[in-house]
Amino acid sequence: MADPTPNKEDKAALQARYLDLVNSLATLIRNSQIHDPANEAVVKSLARALSLLNDSIHSTGELHVKLVGEFIFVNEERLRYLLDSMLNFDFLVREFKKREVGEITFNSPLTDSQLRDFVTAFIGSGFSENGFEMLRQQGALHRITVSRQKVAEEDALDRRQFVRRSYFNAVSYTKGVMGKVKSGEQINLRKAKRIVESLVDHLVAEPTLLLGMTAIKDYDEYTYFHSVNVSILSIALGQKLGLTKRSLEQIGVASFFHDIGKTEVPESLLNKPTSFTDKEWEIIKQHPTWGFLSLLRLKGFEETAMKSALASFQHHLNHDRSGYPQVLCNLDHDLISEIVTISDKYDAMTSSRVYARVPLSPDRALSMLMEQGGRQVNPVLVKVFVNLIGVYPQGSLVLLNTREMGLVFESNPNPQCLDRPRVLVVMDANGKRVSREAAPAVDLMEQDSSGGFRRTIVRSLDPNKYGISLADFLL
Numbered sequence: 439m440a441d442p443t444p445n446k447e448d449k450a451a452l453q454a455r456y457l458d459l460v461n462s463l464a465t466l467i468r469n470s471q472i473h474d475p476a477n478e479a480v481v482k483s484l485a486r487a488l489s490l491l492n493d494s495i496h497s498t499g500e501l502h503v504k505l506v507g508e509f510i511f512v513n514e515e516r517l518r519y520l521l522d523s524m525l526n527f528d529f530l531v532r533e534f535k536k537r538e539v540g541e542i543t544f545n546s547p548l549t550d551s552q553l554r555d556f557v558t559a560f561i562g563s564g565f566s567e568n569g570f571e572m573l574r575q576q577g578a579l580h581r582i583t584v585s586r587q588k589v590a591e592e593d594a595l596d597r598r599q600f601v602r603r604s605y606f607n608a609v610s611y612t613k614g615v616m617g618k619v620k621s622g623e624q625i626n627l628r629k630a631k632r633i634v635e636s637l638v639d640h641l642v643a644e645p646t647l648l649l650g651m652t653a654i655k656d657y658d659e660y661t662y663f664h665s666v667n668v669s670i671l672s673i674a675l676g677q678k679l680g681l682t683k684r685s686l687e688q689i690g691v692a693s694f695f696h697d698i699g700k701t702e703v704p705e706s707l708l709n710k711p712t713s714f715t716d717k718e719w720e721i722i723k724q725h726p727t728w729g730f731l732s733l734l735r736l737k738g739f740e741e742t743a744m745k746s747a748l749a750s751f752q753h754h755l756n757h758d759r760s761g762y763p764q765v766l767c768n769l770d771h772d773l774i775s776e777i778v779t780i781s782d783k784y785d786a787m788t789s790s791r792v793y794a795r796v797p798l799s800p801d802r803a804l805s806m807l808m809e810q811g812g813r814q815v816n817p818v819l820v821k822v823f824v825n826l827i828g829v830y831p832q833g834s835l836v837l838l839n840t841r842e843m844g845l846v847f848e849s850n851p852n853p854q855c856l857d858r859p860r861v862l863v864v865m866d867a868n869g870k871r872v873s874r875e876a877a878p879a880v881d882l883m884e885q886d887s888s889g890g891f892r893r894t895i896v897r898s899l900d901p902n903k904y905g906i907s908l909a910d911f912l913l
């Protein structure tokens with residue numbers, strides 16, 4: 439790689455610029471599909487897209503817009519999947535796939551008539567049987583290279599797409615529900631149950647894919663992603679405990695709503711970039727009680743709502759009752775609340791939040807949780823949780839005895855071999871980074887001809903330090 443990893447501010451600015459660019463391209467194509475070229479919306483979106491496009495081409499010499507799996511990359515930068523851009527992103531992904539386009543490279547700045555021609559060709563190619571070829575030829579006239587999508591394992595992609603959709607659907611639902619609660623609207627549990635049901639089904643059918651999604655920690659929309667991650671982790675823990683499907687659904691719903699009380703904490707406080715004062719902490723510490731009260735008001739109040747209310751009230755209480763809110767009576771331990779406590783702590787520890795705290799690596803978070811066993815968290819449940827996530831959880835970066843660096847993407851299902859997960863080799867023995875597409879998946883159970891293990895983990899490394907994230911590789 440030519441340039442060193444840009445610092446956080448540069449990266450954020452780059453993300454914002456590229457997001458803007460992709461959004462404007464999608465808007466231009468959508469507008470051009472429904473209006474004629476002289477229409478005001480088309481003219482405006484053409485001018486906007488052209489200026490952003492040419493700005494980028496001027497600064498980097500050329501511009502690549504690429505589709506990898508379900509993600510859009512601009513110049514090797516994976517664009518974050520923000521809810522506001524979801525429609526445009528989904529649209530572009532669909533249109534690329536329809537034409538089998540994998541990448542478009544703009545090799546030099548364009549004039550507005552060149553961009554208009556290209557967009558017209560892009561739209562036209564969607565109606566032709568050899569649309570890709572048409573588009574490629576038209577692009578070549580304006581120094582735009584269009585390359586075909588690599589045919590990866592279609593099945594795996596389909597399954598991932600399905601799981602990914604359920605995940606983002608859940609995130610988007612959480613966002614909607616929180617908005618409703620904030621504006622005082624009543625919510626009902628039916629939709630939450632449906633969403634949780636689909637998460638449970640995915641977890642039963644293929645736990646790895648959905649658990650892997652929890653490695654996505656979105657910075658801007660932390661609360662929504664967090665609720666879904668806690669839900670997935672809690673359901674998976676309940677599953678490991680052998681609970682019934684109905685219980686799993688209750689656990690999922692309760693986890694979904696555990697932080698619903700945060701809707702009453704002022705946004706400026708939740709997003710405060712510096713640490714809280716004592717007085718601010720007192721406000722934050724009320725969210726379990728606020729959540730409890732708001733869940734009691736649910737439409738059609740029934741068992742699941744009651745369990746959710748209880749879990750919301752108790753999720754920061756701690757196993758030894760040392761947490762908050764303070765309770766004066768002797769409250770029984772509640773299984774769902776104790777499960778939520780563990781998933782909540784784990785997801786919070788491994789996420790970076792608005793107040794720019796550095797997230798812990800997954801294995802560090804697990805060992806901290808283990809240390810808290812018996813005090814803050816239930817000692818038996820935490821052991822099962824470690825067992826579930828693995829000694830080297832998904833997303834851990836590990837150094838192998840071959841001097842390669844691996845990214846754990848699948849835990850070993852055999853509890854006796856938790857230190858032998860499946861990993862993607864992301865750096866070779868000479869310290870050279872392996873690209874996303876080329877990273878080989880290896881099983882640490884693999885043996886060599888003498889019967890010894892081919893690779894073994896020496897120690898874990900901090901993925902943040904190396905700027906490597908499982909989300910980038912997973913999808």
Ligand SMILES: [Fe+2]
Binds near residue numbers: 696697725753754
């Ligand atoms: Fe909370």
Ligand SMILES: [Fe+2]
Binds near residue numbers: 664668696697782
């Ligand atoms: Fe939480």
